[in-house]
Amino acid sequence: MTWAGRIRLAVGLLVVFAVVGACTLVFTQRQTRADSVSAAMTADAFSLGSVYAGTVVDQNVSAGDTVAQGDTLFTVRSPQLARDLEQKAITADDLGVPVDDDGTYEVVASVDGVVAEVLAPAGDFVQAGELLATIDQAGSLAVAAQFQLTARDYGRVEAGSTVELLLPDNRRISGRVAEIDVETDSGSARSTIVVESPALAAHAIGGLYQPGTPVTATLQLRDDGPLAGITDAFGDFVRKIGL
Incomplete structure (x- = not known):
């Protein structure tokens, strides 16, 4: 074999090894x-519910609104709550939300975030524990x-x-x-x-x-x-x- 042939053979082998090595690398990566x-x-989604049965008299937010923890989102008026407060069967501190003597209470945001869904618009009557809205937590x-x-x-x-x-x-x-x-x-x-x-x-x-x-x-x-x-x-x- 001439030197030129040997060089071509060596170059060919190097090319084959390079192709096989590249294919091996790609295959391994895959x-x-x-x-x-x-x-x-x-x-993370947080649910907001009513604490007493009543009528939603104010709706301060819509889906997509940004809210901060403590913002008032809904106001609910509950005759049943008014009676229980009058009879001292319950106190405002027991509910953990802002409450008036006439049985009106506020539903506030528990976290910073964006309102994902409103399920009880103004005018709706809601039962105790009924879901009013959900908030997607910021961060x-x-x-x-x-x-x-x-x-x-x-x-x-x-x-x-x-x-x-x-x-x-x-x-x-x-x-x-x-x-x-x-x-x-x-x-x-x-x-x-x-x-x-x-x-x-x-x-x-x-x-x-x-x-x-x-x-x-x-x-x-x-x-x-x-x-x-x-x-x-x-x-x-x-x-x-x-x-």
Whole structure:
């Protein structure tokens, strides 16, 4: 073989090794990442209810309004409460909300946040304990993501694992696995993972940034080594052909 032939052979081998190495790297990277089947923003929701049966005489907020803890959202007039106060069967301190002697009481916001839903507008009669509204708490935005994982990949998910979130405005932010819930479905782990992200939690609730907004989540699985993906794939193939 001439020197020119030897050089061409050496260059060809280097190219083959480079291609195989690149393919191995890409394959391994793919084996350490999992994309969500579905994912959406969530927030801690707080319910506000009536403490006595009565009529809603004032409604100070609508869905989408920003409120602060202690803001008066509803005023309810209750003849039954007026009677109980008169008979000293109960005191205003027992209720823990502002109350007048005529049985009128206020329903106030328990947290800072955004009103998600109003269920009892002015003029409605409500029973004791009936839900009037819900508030999405400020600073609590997170993501609930569903993943379909093999049993082996589920074992590579850990609390604190990195999750990349692609938001509706095409921003990419980082989060961490906070909670993991799993159900087994035909040999696969159908996992619901709660992802917390300081960058997302710091965003004001509203517009695209509110519960129910879809996002894409990419979960970083534990890296078991550069050849783990190839070894696992080969093992799966051997099991499928019955060897």
